[in-house]
Amino acid sequence: MIRTDGTPSGYTTDHISDAVNSQLPTGTSLIDIKLLQPAPKAWNFFSSLSGFKKETLKESILARGGIINPIIVWEKRNDEGIYYMILAGHNRTESYKDIMESGSEKGYTDIVDKFSKIPAIVKGEFDIDDNEAQQIIIDTNWAQRDLSPIEKHKSIIKKYTLVKENRNTVNLGEGTTRDKVAQDFNIKGRMIQSYMSLSSLIEEWQSILNEGDITLRVALKLVKCSIDRQTYIFENHFDSILIGGPRVEKLLSSVKEKTNNATIDMLFSNMLSDIEEDKVQNLKDYSLKISFKLNKENIKQLNNLSKKEQTNLRNEIEALIRDKYIV
DSSP: OBOTTSSBTTOOTTTTTHHHHTTSOTTOEEEEGGGEEEOOTTTOOOOOOOHHHHHHHHHHHHHHTSOSSOEEEEEEEETTEEEEEEEEOHHHHHHHHHHHHHHHHTTOHHHHHHTSEEEEEEEOTTTOOHHHHHHHHHHHHHHHSOOOHHHHHHHHHHHHHHHHHOTTTTTOOHHHHHHHHHHHHTSOHHHHHHHHGGGGSOHHHHHHHHTTSSOHHHHHHHHTSOHHHHHHHHHHHHHHHHHOTHHHHHHHHTOOTTOOHHHHHHHHHHHHHHHHHHHHHHHHHHHHTOOOOOOHHHHHHHHTSOHHHHHHHHHHHHHHHHHHHOO
8 A cells, every 4th residue: 555655555665675675585686766778679679568557557656665676787887987877677666767756856864875786696797798698587577477479579680690600509490499598588499489570460469469369379370471472361251350250260271372262252251251150050059948937827818829920929029139248
């Protein structure tokens, strides 16, 4: 619970973050926020936390009085002296800065002082090189965050390249490199190949995949189609892809290199017809299971209806169910 003055309940500004300092790993240093710089955009291609998730992170940090898992930084030098490049913990660092700014605006100097330094594991200037620094960024994001399929794709492509170029693994063969990446990411080797193949997915479908509107399995089926074929399907059958469910995978599997656009149109038309037939069948199956608790007088009244009246009544009930419950 956060108090209205910006500090977490159960803490005083005198001992805020002392509770977490004792839980930090051995070798953790407190680094001045002002000395931190983000990693280059080309290295850190991961999306920032959304507004809600960022606020949740800040509340969590305040509630604990700091972070328990230190960030990872790389000691560097420039004309102005020593600074530290953030390799893991960009969002946590931004949260610290926001807390400091909020504390400063409200005149809470103790809050500003406590969050002016952040726990960090420091990689010495000559302990690692650019290649290893980039791998730390990728590995920590893979392990700690719920990445989108496209972020996973980018991570695997970048990781694969870095492993191939790394001074310690430069002589690995293609298969061994793939296995190394799979081991580091704790996934199967065939998944490495699957994610790498997404490079052949057009940007429009990549965006839809990233938003979660199609599954990875559907995306991998689309990848097997040519660029022109992917574009045609996107422009002409986008809605059908979204509503097709498992049928889409089967349909795309039947699209071969020589399949023309007219045949593709027919396949999608047949798929939509099958979906509608399934809805009708589901309606029939459901309507047959409907039972009514009627007293003897009601049953007598129904039995006195003509066959036409009974049919009309049944149709009215089915229409009501269809319009109200079945799209």
